[in-house]
Amino acid sequence: MAALHGQQNTFYIPSSVEQEMCEHMFLSLPQEACGVMLGETAAGGIRISRFQPIRNVAPDPLHHFALDGAEWIRCIFSEPTLIGIFHSHPQSKPVPSLEDMRALPAFAGLLQMYLIGSPDPTSGLRSHMLLNGYQIESSKESQDQEQQVVPSYNLLPVPLCVT
Ligand SMILES: [Zn+2]
Incomplete structure (x- = not known):
């Protein structure tokens, strides 16, 4: 299939990596867990090869991450x-919060993928994770204050393919 502008990517995640994210999330409870994915961009998709947990240093790690x-x-x-x-998101759905959108410009320029996980409330074992994937899209937007052009970012839901 030919690559089209604005074509939606698929994120490919090895099940072992998804499991590592899941374990890190449950071990971090009740605090928010965070980390980064390493991998490569391939035709039609992005392949994750590693998950690297990162310490959450937010002053209020129950509700924020840094x-x-x-x-x-x-x-x-x-x-x-x-x-x-x-x-x-230990206590809420795995969808971007207002706070998440506000923090996005700080690192979005370096990234293509944004994942949010939550404990699955329907799983009695407390071992299953709901995981949502978003593609980070940048758009140049002019600011009226000093006529400066600064990038703004959107999060687009994309399908996750756990392999
Ligand atoms: Zn969040």
Whole structure:
């Protein structure tokens, strides 16, 4: 299939990596968990090859996440390529919050993928994760204040393919 502009990607996640994210989320409860995905962009999709947990250094980790600076910097320069960010919503659905959208410009320029996980409330075992994937899309938007052009970012839901 030919690549079209604006074509929706699929995110491919090995089940072992999804399991690592899931375990990290449950181990971090009741706090929000966070981390990054490393991988590569391929034709028609993005393939994750590794999940790297990162310490949540938010002052209020029950309701927010902030990546530990030193660990984040190490990931920027790591192999394979930094490709996305993961965090969890322990108490709510795995959809981007207003706070998430506000924090997005701080790192979105380096990433293509945004994942949010939540404990599955229908799973009695407390071991299953609901996982949503979003593609980070940038659009140039002019600001009226000083006529500066700054990028703004959107999160587009994309299908996850756990392999
Ligand atoms: Zn969030």
